[in-house]
Amino acid sequence: MAEIVIGVGGLGASNSKGTTIKTYALGSCVAVVLLDPQTRTVGMVHVALPDSSIRPDKVASLPGYFADTGIPALLQEMRRCGTRGPQGLIVKLAGGAQIMDQNNTFNIGKRNALAAKKILWGFGLAPVAEDLGANFSRTVTLSTDTGVMTLSTPGRPAWHL
Amino acid sequence: MAQHNRRNEILAAIGRAPMLSVGAARIIDLAARADHELDDIIDLVKNDAPLTAKLLRIVNSPAYGLLEPATSVERAVSYLGENTVVSIVLEETLGPLLNRPLDGYQSAGGDLWRHDLRVAIAAKEIALLNPRRCQPDTAFTAGLLHDIGKSVLSGFLRDEYHRIIDELMTRAIPDYTAGEREHLGIDHAEVGFTLAENWQLPEIIRMVIRHHHEPALAPEETRALVYTVHLGDILAMMGGYGTGTDNLFYRLDQSYVDWLNFGPGQIGPVMLTVEEKFTETLQVMQLR
Ligand SMILES: [Fe+2]
Ligand SMILES: [Fe+2]
Numbered sequence: 001m002a003e004i005v006i007g008v009g010g011l012g013a014s015n016s017k018g019t020t021i022k023t024y025a026l027g028s029c030v031a032v033v034l035l036d037p038q039t040r041t042v043g044m045v046h047v048a049l050p051d052s053s054i055r056p057d058k059v060a061s062l063p064g065y066f067a068d069t070g071i072p073a074l075l076q077e078m079r080r081c082g083t084r085g086p087q088g089l090i091v092k093l094a095g096g097a098q099i100m101d102q103n104n105t106f107n108i109g110k111r112n113a114l115a116a117k118k119i120l121w122g123f124g125l126a127p128v129a130e131d132l133g134a135n136f137s138r139t140v141t142l143s144t145d146t147g148v149m150t151l152s153t154p155g156r157p158a159w160h161l
Numbered sequence: 162m163a164q165h166n167r168r169n170e171i172l173a174a175i176g177r178a179p180m181l182s183v184g185a186a187r188i189i190d191l192a193a194r195a196d197h198e199l200d201d202i203i204d205l206v207k208n209d210a211p212l213t214a215k216l217l218r219i220v221n222s223p224a225y226g227l228l229e230p231a232t233s234v235e236r237a238v239s240y241l242g243e244n245t246v247v248s249i250v251l252e253e254t255l256g257p258l259l260n261r262p263l264d265g266y267q268s269a270g271g272d273l274w275r276h277d278l279r280v281a282i283a284a285k286e287i288a289l290l291n292p293r294r295c296q297p298d299t300a301f302t303a304g305l306l307h308d309i310g311k312s313v314l315s316g317f318l319r320d321e322y323h324r325i326i327d328e329l330m331t332r333a334i335p336d337y338t339a340g341e342r343e344h345l346g347i348d349h350a351e352v353g354f355t356l357a358e359n360w361q362l363p364e365i366i367r368m369v370i371r372h373h374h375e376p377a378l379a380p381e382e383t384r385a386l387v388y389t390v391h392l393g394d395i396l397a398m399m400g401g402y403g404t405g406t407d408n409l410f411y412r413l414d415q416s417y418v419d420w421l422n423f424g425p426g427q428i429g430p431v432m433l434t435v436e437e438k439f440t441e442t443l444q445v446m447q448l449r
Contacts, residue, residue: 008401008436027401027409048400048436049429058433065433099395100336101413105425108399108432135329136408137401154267155326155406 006031006046009065013043013077019144026095026138028109032071032116033140034078035090035147041081042144045074049108050115067115075123086123092149092161093117093130094140109133129161167317168346175313175352178258181360184209185254188247192302193363202246203238212250216241219249219445244285244301245445248278251305252446258312265318266311268405273311278442279402280304283435284393290431291421294385303369303390306362310353310370311404317345322406329410337410338374350374376414388420396432402439 004012006023013034014021023031023046034043045064052059052066059066063073075086083089093116096109104110113132120126131138131151141150152158181189187205191197206212216237221230231237238246252259252274259274281304288300318325318341325340334340341348354371362370365383372379372387373394379387391414398409417423423431 025401025403027403028399029401049433051429054429055433097399097409099398099409099411099413101415103415105415106395106399106413106428108428135410137398137403153408155322 006044006064008046008048009062009070011043011045011064011070011074011077013041013074013081013083014144015039015041015081017145021142021144022140024139026140027097028095028107028112030067030093030095030109030112030116030132031138031140032067032074032120033092033094033142033149034074035092036078036083036088037090037147038084038088039082040144041078041083042142042147043074043078043081044140044142045070047071047112047116050111067112067119071116071119071123086125089125090147091120091125091127093127093132094138094149094151094161096132097134097137100135131159131161166346171314171317171345171347171352172355174316175355175359178313178356178359181362182254184212185250186360186362188250189302189306189366190363192243192247193299193365195296195299197298199239199243202243203235206238206246207234212253213237215249215253216246224444241445243298244281245442247298247302248281248305248442248446255309258309261312263311263315263405265315265322266405266407267322273308273404275443276397276402276404277305277308278446279397279400279435279439280307280390280393282393282438282442283396283431284390286431286434286438287389287392287396287421287423288386290423290427291385291389294421295389296386299365300386300389300393303366303386304393306353306357306366307370307373307390307394308349308353308404309356310349310351313356314341314345314347314349314352318406321345326406336374336412337407348374374411376420377416385420388414388417392417392421392423396428396435400432400436 002019004021052069064070096113098109136153149161220237262270281301284300284304285297288295288297321344328334338348357367368383376387376391
């Protein structure tokens, strides 16, 4: 069984049978997952920050690091696997955890999720499922065979999305 | 909660923890001094033959691509920089403590060390934005040592972490350290502080270890540094480099604004810089 591991700011897509796409310890990062039921292609990008304007020089080497450049780059990767266009894709989001902070000063997680939704909206897409926020980091495994996302965090049983 | 209070047992375990090597104690003492310079580090390395050999091996590895091999301590230390030298020394002497899996936190071998490195790098970046309040290299060394207490407390948390997580999910307790105190009678900050006392670490480092989750309680003259490591710790956890079951179950102390220049707009750029420096540092550490 092939496993594609996505690092921080990384992205990948696949439609080969028996493949899993995995990303570790999301923290305030957000995993944007796209599923294409037509071609049975699944893809994931591990977004760390909302907006590339803080470091445009980073985009060429690591477009997935930012929501505004990561989502278009993932769509392109999906097209390489045969996906037609944004229409008809299923979207799921996970991650965006935060430290305990009522004022949300450090809530990059929430800003990542909002930025991702805004960019997706621009492509006519909206998440059908999401597991966002709270104070725990998530590891996400995505199966090409079923499209099921498995989430885990230290010390608790895994769950699905 | 008397039956859950294992404080005395834990204090005894701290007493059995390994001692710090003389070389490590010296380099931490030096790094904690506000006025120290690279020359002081060079002098210290010169008196330690195995360390000299190791540093020369690292700078002369092909990854550094030096045109001519470095043969002097001066050149090796200036290439590597103080932070890398301190990291190498600490990992050497504290490796058995820092690199073992922490069952009580459900984290793998090496996770605590990577967390510590990440916090050290983040704390230094924040200190660089506040150079008059906080010595950046001291912030780095303090960051490396801040969670040392977890290495001892972990063994006692094995049967307790489930309950602590349940209480956090239902908001019955304010943060993870409160869970440690409730179930074990002591938290990882106090365990680390006691260990640091036994090792006779400098006062400023002891205060960072003791108060990194409640910086407002630190003595005033150390508070800027304690807040720096407090924030560095939070950035590390946000970046996905925590230590397991404690996750991001810690509180941000909003009063950092009274002590540090670090605005919301600086969080993103600093997180990205930390990511880049962390990757570089891990590569150098692998050359050992
Ligand atoms: Fe801690
Ligand atoms: Fe920590």
